[in-house]
Amino acid sequence: xxxxxxxxxxxxxxxxxxxxxxxxxxxxxxxxxxxxxxxxxxxxxxxxxxxxxxxxxxxxxxxxxxxxxxxxxxxxxxxxxxxxxxxxxxxxxxxxxxxxxxxxxxxxxxxxxxxxxxxxxxxxxxxxxxxxxxxxxxxxxxxxxxxxxxxxxxxxxxxxxxxxxxxxxxxxxxxxxxxxxxxxxxxxxxxxxxxxxxxxxxxxxxxxxxxxxxxxxxxxxxxxxxxxxxxxxxxxxxxxxxxxxxxxxxxxxxxx
Amino acid sequence: xxxxxxxxxxxxxxxxxxxxxxxxxxxxxxxxxxxxxxxxxxxxxxxxxxxxxxxxxxxxxxxxxxxxxxxxxxxxxxxxxxxxxxxxxxxxxxxxxxxxxxxxxxxxxxxxxxxxxxxxxxxxxxxxxxxxxxxxxxxxxxxxxxxxxxxxxxxxxxxxxxxxxxxxxxxxxxxxxxxxxxxxxxxxxxxxxxxxxxxxxxxxxxxxxxxxxxxxxxxxxxxxxxxxxxxxxxxxxxxxxxxxxxxxxxxxxxxxxxxxxxxxxxxxxxxxxxxxxxxxx
Numbered sequence: 001x002x003x004x005x006x007x008x009x010x011x012x013x014x015x016x017x018x019x020x021x022x023x024x025x026x027x028x029x030x031x032x033x034x035x036x037x038x039x040x041x042x043x044x045x046x047x048x049x050x051x052x053x054x055x056x057x058x059x060x061x062x063x064x065x066x067x068x069x070x071x072x073x074x075x076x077x078x079x080x081x082x083x084x085x086x087x088x089x090x091x092x093x094x095x096x097x098x099x100x101x102x103x104x105x106x107x108x109x110x111x112x113x114x115x116x117x118x119x120x121x122x123x124x125x126x127x128x129x130x131x132x133x134x135x136x137x138x139x140x141x142x143x144x145x146x147x148x149x150x151x152x153x154x155x156x157x158x159x160x161x162x163x164x165x166x167x168x169x170x171x172x173x174x175x176x177x178x179x180x181x182x183x184x185x186x187x188x189x190x191x192x193x194x195x196x197x198x199x200x201x202x203x204x205x206x207x208x209x210x211x212x213x214x215x216x217x218x219x220x221x222x223x224x225x226x227x228x229x230x231x232x233x234x235x236x237x238x239x240x241x242x243x244x245x246x247x248x249x250x251x252x253x254x255x256x
Numbered sequence: 257x258x259x260x261x262x263x264x265x266x267x268x269x270x271x272x273x274x275x276x277x278x279x280x281x282x283x284x285x286x287x288x289x290x291x292x293x294x295x296x297x298x299x300x301x302x303x304x305x306x307x308x309x310x311x312x313x314x315x316x317x318x319x320x321x322x323x324x325x326x327x328x329x330x331x332x333x334x335x336x337x338x339x340x341x342x343x344x345x346x347x348x349x350x351x352x353x354x355x356x357x358x359x360x361x362x363x364x365x366x367x368x369x370x371x372x373x374x375x376x377x378x379x380x381x382x383x384x385x386x387x388x389x390x391x392x393x394x395x396x397x398x399x400x401x402x403x404x405x406x407x408x409x410x411x412x413x414x415x416x417x418x419x420x421x422x423x424x425x426x427x428x429x430x431x432x433x434x435x436x437x438x439x440x441x442x443x444x445x446x447x448x449x450x451x452x453x454x455x456x457x458x459x460x461x462x463x464x465x466x467x468x469x470x471x472x473x474x475x476x477x478x479x480x481x482x483x484x485x486x487x488x489x490x491x492x493x494x495x496x497x498x499x500x501x502x503x504x505x506x507x508x509x510x511x512x513x514x515x516x517x518x519x520x521x522x523x524x525x526x527x528x529x530x531x532x533x534x535x536x537x
Contacts, residue, residue: 178381185383188346214343214389215387217347217386218387219384221383223382
């Protein structure tokens with residue numbers, strides 16, 4: 001089992017870790033913050049699956065109907081200049097690691113003005129992802145900051161727990177409104193109630209509602225498009241965020 | 257920005273109906289008095305007054321006069337209700353507190369009367385939010401009985417002069433002492449904290465002093481924890497008037513200019529902590 005990768009392009013590094021993609025995005029409201037930072041906010045611990053062409057960050061939540069609750073897929077070629085992976089066995093050319101994404105996020109924070117970042121799977125005393133950040137220096141020899149992030153190797157017999165969720169039968173699918181507006185509304189609603197009702201129909205309308213003894217608030221969005229395939233069932237809300245080279249799926253079980 | 261929402265079908269008339277093109281004109285003022293969860297709203301044909309009190313010692317009032325609203329109609333002589341101010345503010349700012357220049361949240365507010373909830377209709381960029389906030393029985397409010405004939409000392413200062421002082425108040429001091437006098441030190445703010453005492457003097461001929469009408473030397477102390485929330489009103493204001501009466505009660509009146517240049521007022525009243533009226537320099 002071997003894994004070795006290198007990022008040299010600063011823009012790729014920022015997109016991967018913390019910053020906003022610089023360039024001319026089609027829709028500024030849809031720009032995700034760095035992938036690792038987002039994952040770190042969504043999960044305390046998650047699974048990193050490495051294949052020859054992709055990285056996956058997976059959160060498997062046994063509480064939520066025994067299925068996967070977060071699935072993030074990245075094409076390694078969009079981020080890494082070098083990527084070498086040898087899985088646990090020839091027929092199973094993949095590696096599954098358990099890690100704390102906040103540790104990775106913190107390590108990558110030191111790489112803001114890095115010349116290069118190398119990531120390597122090591123096993124000196126225990127399995128670790130070694131993140132070596134090469135920083136510019138005034139002298140001829142570079143400064144290297146190394147972070148050892150402990151990881152757990154997930155044995156092959158447990159890999160089934162992390163299968164990509166199949167798309168169940170859904171009733172309605174809808175494009176979300178401008179995320180900035182939705183984020184404000186949801187943040188305010190969070191102050192008022194611990195649960196929210198989401199309604200959507202096939203005419204491009206969506207409602208967010210909260211109701212408590214003190215107050216009820218309903219926000220109506222309209223003129224949202226309905227994509228041809230399905231998103232919302234009445235048991236699980238499935239959010240799919242699509243950006244150029246990242247797709248993030250997040251599942252929230254309904255309370256009722 | 258036109259509201260694209262229909263007000264609800266009204267079989268009964270609303271005792272209070274108001275429209276505001278920019279909800280921030282109301283929300284920013286309410287934040288300046290938001291130091292308790294509950295507030296009393298009092299509406300007359302002149303406008304809206306929102307009052308917050310604490311410990312029977314401090315009262316803050318935010319005034320939004322009828323002219324600020326695009327529509328303001330009150331069917332009875334006065335309309336009063338108590339409401340959760342934190343919830344009201346969360347609803348008024350449902351679309352966020354900052355927005356792109358040129359966009360604003362439009363507001364329509366309706367109240368059917370005693371026992372009914374307050375209805376808010378907010379719209380920004382084609383998205384509509386409807387809020388229904390339960391109201392409560394209004395409580396008796398303190399009357400500080402501050403009219404101009406009973407004022408002993410009065411100063412009007414430009415707010416920028418006080419802002420830094422208030423932001424840097426030594427919070428380890430239990431009280432803020434205010435001396436107002438026709439003689440030196442004229443106007444002095446003092447604190448007595450763990451590290452020692454601090455005094456800040458404003459001379460009567462200072463550029464920041466717009467009016468100085470002090471007839472009698474007065475030294476009064478106020479609980480600093482009660483006055484600290486007034487810093488929010490100070491931060492928004494351009495001018496502040498500081499008045500005391502014979503009992504040492506303090507009135508702070510803040511003149512606030514909103515984004516459209518209209519003037520609104522917020523005032524804070526505070527009881528003195530101890531009564532020291534003998535001349536003390």
